[in-house]
Amino acid sequence: MLAETICSAAAAAGLGIAALTAYRRRFLAAARVAAYALVPLGLVLTGAVEWLAGTAFSPVAWTGFGLLGASWLVFAGTRAVERRRGGGRGTRRERRTVGARQPDAVAPPAARPAPAAGEGRTGSSAPADDFSDIEAILKKHGI
Template identity: 35%
Template structure:
């Protein structure tokens, strides 16, 4: 009987707050308050208050053991180590430092690039000391027979050369 009184008193208080919010024309907030206000009555009518009490008792027992039982502290340390290892491996995996699937004894050959992102470097080296003006230099543009300057393939030749140098 006391549980029913408590549940319906909480529901009535929540509905009153929702009504005040609606009176002030804050309808979204009023709807949220009304939804939360219905929870105690719903929990009582479905019989879930005893379950909630059991869960509360178990959490209280765990908290007492947390303070006085060294096994619980050992478990917490193990959970922290596990979480630290997972975060560290995720971070190193994103940096490309950890390479999975490659044998440690086989050295990386130029034909098989290493796993991970490519190092940040310019695609085409600028000429010695002079800033790049966007025009390709004579060193970086390969000369091909049969292709003239007016056919629009000069840019593709540069790209092909870069890809070939990187082994792609």
């Protein structure tokens, strides 16, 4: 009963502020204030405030919220451990499928980049060219 009274008073005060704002010829702002002021009144009339007040003071509801929080902590903890180990459902599948395929078969022909003009790469020498780039970078830094 107290929560409904407070929400109704807040709605009345908001509508009063909206009226003052409209009196100052700021109609768009007045309409926004009136819309915000009608929200608590709508919540009272739908019974949402009574339900919320009943939930806020219910030990059963707080036990439920505690259990939801505990389950969230368990999920987050298991995900953190899974990431730390470097495993996971998706990564294991990817390792199995990528390890079984040939390097050229990973990407479809349309997705593979075309060789630059003058390089004349073939499918079998592409991995060697990738290492030559790395070797060039290491030589540049004196490693």
